[in-house]
Amino acid sequence: MTPLQKVAMGFVVVAIDTLGRLDVLPDFIGWAMVLWGLSSVRWSERGQLLGIGSVCAVVSLAVWFPQVNERVHDAELALKWALSLPDLLFILLFARAVCSAARAGKDRKFTGRFGVIGWVTCVVAALPPIADAADSRTMLGYADVAFVLLWLWLIWNTFAAHARPYAAARDTV
Numbered sequence: 001m002t003p004l005q006k007v008a009m010g011f012v013v014v015a016i017d018t019l020g021r022l023d024v025l026p027d028f029i030g031w032a033m034v035l036w037g038l039s040s041v042r043w044s045e046r047g048q049l050l051g052i053g054s055v056c057a058v059v060s061l062a063v064w065f066p067q068v069n070e071r072v073h074d075a076e077l078a079l080k081w082a083l084s085l086p087d088l089l090f091i092l093l094f095a096r097a098v099c100s101a102a103r104a105g106k107d108r109k110f111t112g113r114f115g116v117i118g119w120v121t122c123v124v125a126a127l128p129p130i131a132d133a134a135d136s137r138t139m140l141g142y143a144d145v146a147f148v149l150l151w152l153w154l155i156w157n158t159f160a161a162h163a164r165p166y167a168a169a170r171d172t173v
Contacts, residue, residue, distance in 0.1 A: 003169050004162035006037030007094075008155055014060070014087070015151040026064045031057035040169040045097035052093055056086045077140070081128040084147070091154060092121040098161060105166035113157050117150070124150050 013030025035053050038046060063072050063083060072083065095118040102110040127143035161167055 002162045002167065003037045003039075003041045004158050004167045007034050008037075008158035008162065010034035010037060011151065011155045011158060014056075015148075015155065023064060023069070027060035028057045028064060031060055041167065042170040043097050043101055045093065045100070049090070049093055049097060052086065052090045056090050059083060059086050077128060077132050081132075085125065088121055088125045091150065092118050092125075095121065095154070098158075098167075101166040102161070102164070105164060107164060107166070110157070110161050110164065114161075117154055117157065120146070120150055120153070 010030045010033030013025055013033060014027045015030075016025055031053055035050060035057065038049050038053060043049075063069055072079065095114045099111050099114040099118065102108075102114060124143065124146045127146060128140065131137075131139035131143055
């Protein structure tokens with residue numbers, strides 16, 4: 001299994017929504033898979049990605065417990081948005097890292113794709129507070145859909161880029 005396949009499988013686990021209020025496949029397991037995959041890539045941004053990925057794992061572990069999860073589920077939009085920021089920051093930094101690696105490998109296709117993912121991440125991060133300020137439930141619905149589509153686009157492209165030379169493990173060069 002290549003490093004980016006491990007990362008993409010971790011993203012799948014993180015992106016799978018909960019069944020009701022019980023998360024049967026906890027997000028921190030997905031983040032552990034992401035960290036496992038990132039531990040063997042040879043990008044200069046690896047340490048930064050491992051750091052923010054660890055923060056994402058800790059945040060997801062903290063909100064996994066039923067007592068906390070119920071309160072977060074019923075919380076204000078601002079708290080839910082704040083808890084999603086580490087994930088969005090990770091997506092942005094991961095997209096930039098893959099984009100940089102693809103640019104160095106002269107792969108225009110994935111340079112563009114992950115560049116777009118980075119920009120869309122910024123828009124998705126900005127939508128909930130804008131929707132809340134505008135008191136627009138419709139815009140908030142769009143933000144939810146955009147968040148899901150962002151995860152799907154990220155997973156698809158991570159799987160698609162896994163066999164590229166710039167995505168190889170450190171010990172397979």
